[in-house]
Amino acid sequence: MPDGYDRRTIIEHRSSKNRLDPFVPYHFLHEQEPGLTGSVETVNTIFLTSKECTYTCLMCDLWKNTLDEPLPENAILQQIDYALKRLPAADAIKLYNNGNFFDTKAIAPADYPAIAGRLKSYKRIIVENHPHLCNHSCIEFSKLLNGKLEIAMGLETIHPASLPKLNKQITPEDFKRASAFLQQHNMDTRAFVLLNPPYIVNPRESVDWTLKTIQFAFNCGVVRCTVIPVRPGNGIMELLWKNKVYTPPSLDMLEEVFDKALLMQRGQVFADTWDISFLSECSYCFEKRKKRLENMNLSQQIINNIPCTCRNKYE
Ligand code: SF4
Ligand SMILES: [Zn+2]
Numbered sequence: 122m123p124d125g126y127d128r129r130t131i132i133e134h135r136s137s138k139n140r141l142d143p144f145v146p147y148h149f150l151h152e153q154e155p156g157l158t159g160s161v162e163t164v165n166t167i168f169l170t171s172k173e174c175t176y177t178c179l180m181c182d183l184w185k186n187t188l189d190e191p192l193p194e195n196a197i198l199q200q201i202d203y204a205l206k207r208l209p210a211a212d213a214i215k216l217y218n219n220g221n222f223f224d225t226k227a228i229a230p231a232d233y234p235a236i237a238g239r240l241k242s243y244k245r246i247i248v249e250n251h252p253h254l255c256n257h258s259c260i261e262f263s264k265l266l267n268g269k270l271e272i273a274m275g276l277e278t279i280h281p282a283s284l285p286k287l288n289k290q291i292t293p294e295d296f297k298r299a300s301a302f303l304q305q306h307n308m309d310t311r312a313f314v315l316l317n318p319p320y321i322v323n324p325r326e327s328v329d330w331t332l333k334t335i336q337f338a339f340n341c342g343v344v345r346c347t348v349i350p351v352r353p354g355n356g357i358m359e360l361l362w363k364n365k366v367y368t369p370p371s372l373d374m375l376e377e378v379f380d381k382a383l384l385m386q387r388g389q390v391f392a393d394t395w396d397i398s399f400l401s402e403c404s405y406c407f408e409k410r411k412k413r414l415e416n417m418n419l420s421q422q423i424i425n426n427i428p429c430t431c432r433n434k435y436e
Contacts, residue, residue, distance in 0.1 A: 131177050131288070134357040136185075138185055144193075144196050144199045144203070146204050147186045149165070149204040151163065151166075151208055152164050152166060153419055154213065154391075154418075154419070155418075156212070156213075162211075162213050163209075163211040167205075167208075168218075168219070169218040170186070170200060171197070171219055171220055171227045171228070172187060173189060174220030174221060178275075179288050179361075180319060180355070181355065182355040183219040184355075187219050192227075205239060213245035214247070217249050222250050223254045224251075225258075230261070240268070244268040245271060246266055247271040247272075247273055248270070249273045249275075250274055251275070253295065272311070273310075273313060274300070275289065276313065276334060276338050277313065278315050278330055278331070279293045280330045282321075286319065296338075301342070309344050310342065311343055311344065312341075312345070312346045314335050314347070315331065315350075316328075316348055316349065316350045316370045317370035319351070320366050324370070328378055331348065345391065346388065347393055348390065349393045350370045350400055351369070352399055353367075372397070372400040372401040372407070375397070375414070376414070380426075383417070383422070394415055397411065402431075403429050406431075410427045
């Protein structure tokens with residue numbers, strides 16, 4: 122990879138993976154999300170236990186909940202059944218496999234009809250996929266569904282020095298092409314955008330590039346952007362932090378990006394609030410501020426900022 126860390130070095134810095142059962146999803150939950158028409162939709166999310174993604178991105182920690190080998194036959198279907206038996210009815214469903222749904226080593230194309238059969242009651246189906254894997258398989262799967270397929274792709278950043286070093290192996294143009302292809306075939310697209318990816322160390326610049334990346338994603342026609350604060354914890358990120366080419370973002374930064382991205386009024390924006398305690402040093406206001414972000418995710422409206430007297434502003 123250009124002037125960065127290769128796959129071998131990234132893997133060498135890892136700790137061990139979590140032990141997972143190939144017949145049980147490693148997590149599932151029922152939540153709410155705003156629909157595109159303004160109403161609130163219920164969403165079931167199943168985190169499938171799947172084979173590890175082949176891309177090995179620098180900032181990725183999703184490998185922790187993956188398997189090294191392809192799954193036994195029928196395992197994905199059994200996982201979906203396991204979760205659906207325990208989840209209530211919902212408007213939409215996310216099938217996230219910590220990788221790419223259309224990676225044939227993770228989800229066998231032969232399983233698409235049986236998977237689609239289990240999703241008949243859902244009006245929106247969301248899966249994750251890499252821009253390079255947006256091909257005819259997406260169309261085939263989409264045609265099997267009753268509901269509309271939405272494909273979530275990591276755009277990560279359009280920063281010209283950061284993106285090539287993430288090992289994602291895409292350019293912004295690749296993302297644009299993949300989005301156009303999916304939209305032409307009647308699928309919606311969603312972008313994952315990073316806050317503080319490696320190699321953007323100035324906090325002000327980092328906020329600006331996250332906003333530019335969100336603008337770019339909306340220009341590509343995505344209907345939703347999810348902002349993900351980049352966390353340490355995958356091994357190589359600790360080394361990057363030590364080498365001063367990465368710093369964890371702050372809650373202030375996430376709040377600023379979220380407010381400004383909503384003000385763009387180009388589409389829906391979500392702040393990823395999963396495990397974000399690393400963003401704040403203040404235990405007094407953290408939970409309230411996290412709740413504010415969650416409420417904004419649902420309402421898509423800016424809510425009054427929660428003042429923190431101990432806040433170390435990053436400017
Ligand atoms: S493509 Fe996605 S799942 Fe795969 S390594 Fe990159 S960030 Fe992780
Ligand atoms: Zn505080």
